[in-house]
Amino acid sequence: MLSIGVDYYPEHWNKEMWRKDADLMQKTDVKIVRMAEFAWCRLEPEENNFDFEWLDEAVNIFSEHGIDIILCTPTNCPPLWVYEKYPDSKQYSRSGIPNAHGIRGNRCYNSSSVRKLSERIIRRLAEKYADNSAVIAWQIDNELEAVECCCPACSEKFRLFLKEKYGSLEAINLTYGNIVWGGEYSSWEQVQPPYGDYYEGWYNPAFINDWRIFCRESANQFAWFQADIIRSIVPNAVITTNTWLCENTCDMHKMFSRLDVVSYDNYPTTRLPDDKNALYSHAFHLDLMRGIKKKNFWIMEQLSGTPGCWMPMQPTPLPGMIGGYALQAFAHGADKVVHFRWRSALKGAEMFWHGLIDHSNVPSRRFEEFTELCGKINELKIPEDTVIKNDIAIIMSFEQEAALRTQRQSENFHYYDQLKLYHDGVTSLGCGCDIISEHDDFSDYKAVIAPALYLTFKSTAERLHSFAENGGTVILTNRCGVKDENNNCIMKPLPAEYTDMTGCYVREYDALGYDKATISMNGKSYTVSCWCNIMQNNTADVLAVYSDRFYKGSPCVLENKYGKGRVYYSGVIGERDFYRDFLAIVLKKAEIEFIAGLPRNVEITRRINTDSEYIFVFNNNNCDTDIDTDFYKGRLTPFEFYIEKVMNT
């Protein structure tokens, strides 16, 4: 059954409170508690001197209350004695000096000291709780990032990474085009991390691409190193790590390929934007998480109150948000939703990152909504084997994201935006969609949308070709096919390796940035901005043309028959309506059912198993919204869900 949990830090509270809290959790029907995340300094207060007594006690209390436990490896925050005794354990910034301690997450993944000491504490922890049936899963570290550590160990490992990848300096020089600014390596010592605080665009993009791959790989290795230790002791351990989208996001597809479950820290905004074109739904993030392992996932931290720490406090969650946003996660494939956190901390930098219960320890409106949520979810009894099946997939690639971050294409070009606009378009038609890796198999889908597929991986190109040839529908967009896999430009008209599929090519492009242009599709006008491709048509049908600028009349959205399938190419970046209307054309031809006329921000999803289907209708608006579909006709209040169980026939 789907279940709800909370993040709890016994070490933050007097022991007397543990039992009281467990009582209330039990009463509220909380099923899971996550623990021990930052507790290394309590578990090993001095080197090789361990103390598990307090954790034992906490684990016992909660398991006695029928609450399952997810235990964390505490490696995010090594004790200060680690940094003091083993100075190599610290991360170094691009300035080439070690970061000061005092903030979390400062351990170097490649430091041999960190590895040695981490192994010891993880081993102890695993041994201790290997046979404790209350411990249902293990979380590695916390919010791992592909940190750009520039310490000596990382520098050396980066050099080895390049040696293995290229074999020789000549090969690196050739691949990077180091000659361009006369910077060819002539010795391995010259190969260094990107020291200096230069603007990102100043660095060689192929070099930065490798550096980022290396940094993501370092995070992967650190996660896998921990998983291996746990598995060596707890062979059937369910292992996860709580991930998020950050400045230096890990390659989640790769990292989780060797872990058991994806879990995500889910903090949708509490401030709805005034701009009707601004996207705020976290449905995109949730679909992304489900797509990482193409299976259901967990929420390890779920919005419970206003956040505030490295930013000032934000507006409080609106009425309905606590329940609505948790149900949204379930509706998109979460099996467990663990709220961060049970009670707001009284101390520490995160004291204003609010939990379900306020500092006062007096449960308030948000806790009431949480209680109602727990009731609802336990009442619904939705089995974990219900899964989500969609005909449409959007490709999300961490490689692409990093490359497009290094070289901003235009002033307001953001990779995620490109994906979110298509995701929103699909959603607005009442359809679900998967967000998958470009290295995944596409054959389960009827339509694959590949926005800004900037780097070209041979295998991706081949699979997209054969997918279309075999009858699939593909949508490609501007900035597809720009680069080879090393982040260098390709000497072909864009979209380069995809031009045969699209039946058209880019004659010229215009990086509009914040400027605007207008296009016309089916007699309707749409505003576009950011980037305009001026297309030369070969064999395609023109769906839309520009209606102003010097390329007025030039095609910008085209449809091409390719094999048994259809390939669409959009040379523009538009507003929300464009995506809805464009996708309605696409889905109709692809014979994918959709709902026309849904109000904005209404989200419909389905979880299915062999017996039954659960239909979820979510009003993700802060106003009452009338919905009129075959399966539901009615009014939903702000953030309200309509959930219906239908038996399979």
Next chain:
Amino acid sequence: MLSIGVDYYPEHWNKEMWRKDADLMQKTDVKIVRMAEFAWCRLEPEENNFDFEWLDEAVNIFSEHGIDIILCTPTNCPPLWVYEKYPDSKQYSRSGIPNAHGIRGNRCYNSSSVRKLSERIIRRLAEKYADNSAVIAWQIDNELEAVECCCPACSEKFRLFLKEKYGSLEAINLTYGNIVWGGEYSSWEQVQPPYGDYYEGWYNPAFINDWRIFCRESANQFAWFQADIIRSIVPNAVITTNTWLCENTCDMHKMFSRLDVVSYDNYPTTRLPDDKNALYSHAFHLDLMRGIKKKNFWIMEQLSGTPGCWMPMQPTPLPGMIGGYALQAFAHGADKVVHFRWRSALKGAEMFWHGLIDHSNVPSRRFEEFTELCGKINELKIPEDTVIKNDIAIIMSFEQEAALRTQRQSENFHYYDQLKLYHDGVTSLGCGCDIISEHDDFSDYKAVIAPALYLTFKSTAERLHSFAENGGTVILTNRCGVKDENNNCIMKPLPAEYTDMTGCYVREYDALGYDKATISMNGKSYTVSCWCNIMQNNTADVLAVYSDRFYKGSPCVLENKYGKGRVYYSGVIGERDFYRDFLAIVLKKAEIEFIAGLPRNVEITRRINTDSEYIFVFNNNNCDTDIDTDFYKGRLTPFEFYIEKVMNT
């Protein structure tokens, strides 16, 4: 008698000019000159080699012209040979490296070299002028700040400070909640200043609170160390230091407790804001200065022309500002107003920080206004024993300010704004108010306003309780009672220790930031923003409720009888009109007289002694303003004062 002076740097000018300047000062009726502020390198050009001849000559010239002298200790700018010979004398930034010399104010307060060398020069200076009756006062250093020096000496002293305060690492770990991010100290070496350029909100707030206390204490100690030297030689010395509000403001209440007079560098803006809700009057600052020692104060630097140095030049003072702003200082309790500076410097970084006389040395409009001012003040003959008595006090706390700076509550939450809005409200009703320390005695007042009393000091809470019990009126606001004195949250409904007084508590809060909400009070609507408390009433009367948002209808401003007194709680941050109207309700019930219907930005103050009372009416608008009160009916031109002497009867 109140008197006017100028800041003069003889060392900037040829000696021939000294006498000419003194002649003109005498003619203009200038009474005071401040000297020697940055002159150490001229007084001790090489170590232990002193030259006082030029200063003697300058002192003689001015005293011969009947002008009193305030002498400065020159410690703000040690000679470059100090930095060269004693590298420990420099401040270190958070990066852990010494700041480059070349800019002023770079001495470390805790450096033993700085202490040793400062003592020597101060001792010489004091001995030299101990018996010179022209020297009426001593200024220590210049604009002391609670500098965050991270040098080895400061680090060590910080450790000692914590050792004394807490006794053990265990106590520190407990107080800070170091466990939260797994950063418990296990050795004293791990205790360090907040190295690194992290965003402020990333640090542990209790740790930063102590660090800031330590930095403020270091500044205090440096000031007192100097005062002690001077007093050991000049027992009756009148000692001050010129203070200001800056990034790292000193704890003025504490620092001046061991000095004789408060002096302030008063630079009101020369650009009046277009937004009618933006506050610009320096009346707040002046009342703050008077409240520091609860007695009259001095202005050591008064606006004389457009400023410009670390910022581009600003608009020139408008006609009337030179006189109006100086009189405003007198009207709020200044006894001496020393203008910065006699003449603009021809050289150095501050050359565009304009003095009364321009670079041309041709007295111009501003000097004419200054001359008129001198005439007026000398004609008024207001005695220094006239003081200001008010029934209303606003609490200003440097502890609260620092804590609220560390953790910004919402995007546009600024502590000073909270105080200024109340101060403006009181002013708009024609009343005066004191701005006092929370550690002061409240019993002289009828009403005490305590905005954002965020940290809770036991003694403050007790005195506020007994003040109300005994019939006083107290106003508390949102963010009162949030923290204990260590900057940790309190496990009680807010306002925590004050809830019994307010008769209501905070059910929930909403950190609106720049968003807006609306409230209704007495049938009138007001816009509020930044922060909204949703209140639960127990025993209070509701004065205002929200009229929109999800908490529409919830109370937000309440009045509670407590003992013989009344306690008001405002859960909102509003625009100017709200404070005027709210305070009119409060003052009426507290039987404090006020004037309804005063035009905006008209300020009324009174100086009183046993014989007589001086009423000041100030038009702090850049337009003619009609005033109609019992004591004055007429039109004032921009920045004009009406001053009336009334004999006590």
Next chain:
Amino acid sequence: MLSIGVDYYPEHWNKEMWRKDADLMQKTDVKIVRMAEFAWCRLEPEENNFDFEWLDEAVNIFSEHGIDIILCTPTNCPPLWVYEKYPDSKQYSRSGIPNAHGIRGNRCYNSSSVRKLSERIIRRLAEKYADNSAVIAWQIDNELEAVECCCPACSEKFRLFLKEKYGSLEAINLTYGNIVWGGEYSSWEQVQPPYGDYYEGWYNPAFINDWRIFCRESANQFAWFQADIIRSIVPNAVITTNTWLCENTCDMHKMFSRLDVVSYDNYPTTRLPDDKNALYSHAFHLDLMRGIKKKNFWIMEQLSGTPGCWMPMQPTPLPGMIGGYALQAFAHGADKVVHFRWRSALKGAEMFWHGLIDHSNVPSRRFEEFTELCGKINELKIPEDTVIKNDIAIIMSFEQEAALRTQRQSENFHYYDQLKLYHDGVTSLGCGCDIISEHDDFSDYKAVIAPALYLTFKSTAERLHSFAENGGTVILTNRCGVKDENNNCIMKPLPAEYTDMTGCYVREYDALGYDKATISMNGKSYTVSCWCNIMQNNTADVLAVYSDRFYKGSPCVLENKYGKGRVYYSGVIGERDFYRDFLAIVLKKAEIEFIAGLPRNVEITRRINTDSEYIFVFNNNNCDTDIDTDFYKGRLTPFEFYIEKVMNT
């Protein structure tokens, strides 16, 4: 004949492409190729091991195609082995630590290693191609900047520079006014570069002035050192360096005094501003380049596609821009226009700095426009001995620019803006103007405009006086005469040394910043902002007065007869119309012909030799524009040129 070239990097492409590219260039009628700019690491892959074979081959191919070659010294990018073996070769930032390698332009001009190694490679290059008649010119380095290197060698050289300039520390202390913040030097070791990341305005302005002179001088010396080596081997070498306006612009007047030709990297914006008052024409820049040596110049890099590297990509050049902007350069005195670059790079940080041919290697719209341009320019056969003669000169001074950058006068005061506004005014009247050094001879002109002549050089003041005395027209503006040549203020009413000429002086000034004021001239109103001088008239005629603010009615623009000439003083900074109307008054009295009623952004220039005159009419608008003059009546499309040859009679 005027001719067109391209920048070409053979080392970026396979050798097979060289010949293909040369074929296409030949076909397109390209006359020049620039090569070898960043190729040191290929020419000397390890120390003292040279490889010129590839360059020989490239040079041969292009010369066989009848294309001339400009060769570059490759010193902008020393090979990485230089930085590795000779750590002193790197620049140091103000933090006092060496910059990381990996980005271009990181060599220290004063490093003895850089000098030694540069000499060797330049010598080899020069010897190699000394007798190759295809090599028509030499470019030194690339975009030299007056880099603020703070390395030990530069520090020491700076000290020597000051020793030579001042002789003693006493003289420096006196000049800088080091006493102001008590920072008098007492040993030479205390003299250092401006270490630290302080806001610029915090430093002593006279010190920064010297530091900047030193940095500009270091760049000069580095350029001259290279020129001397080349000349010692190729006595008749034509030597240039490609310059640009950047943060730390070189003193172009001085630097090019020892080089043969000025060349400029010309990148006009591709995004035309919406604000009609925003200036975007590069005519100003081109006139500036012509003025540096008062002779025709070259464009070494000309806009060929959208730029993108340290900033995101910008809009693509509009139709007409490729040709129009190149012709604009010729119209303002360019003899050669070399486009950057032939083809966009596939690799390296600048891959999105687009060339004429896109990455695809398929010539597109921009290349078509380029082809048309080449045809046109080769057809026009305009001789290089046609030159531009103007009656009006605007003074541009790199000394003034640096000083006004150090101390921003008001929030929106920018030196270049002051010049551009006058340049635009002259242009709008159909006139040409020269932009000259203040150290040039003025006697060739009828009118000299000297905006913001902030520092006062005795010789400049004398020549302006005698110019006016002898009948010339001079325009002076606010911020003229503020400082002496050491960047210290002058103790005289402004404009100080010019007051006798202007017949009026500054009574007071008001640094408005973004605020606005209104003036009235000839019954017409103009908005002014940024800075207002309130003038006291002595002997002048008042042309304009303020119509608001407290100085309403005060004169702000005046005309004074001085000797046989006229001197105008403008105390305001206005919008475009003010300059056009003010200059119409000035030119009429100066008997300089102009065209009234020209549409905005139409630019008229003339190139003349003994036989003939070429009239250029340029529509620098992105819309059709009707023009009605004596010599041309018609409509020009966006960026279109009308060019007419008139035989001298």
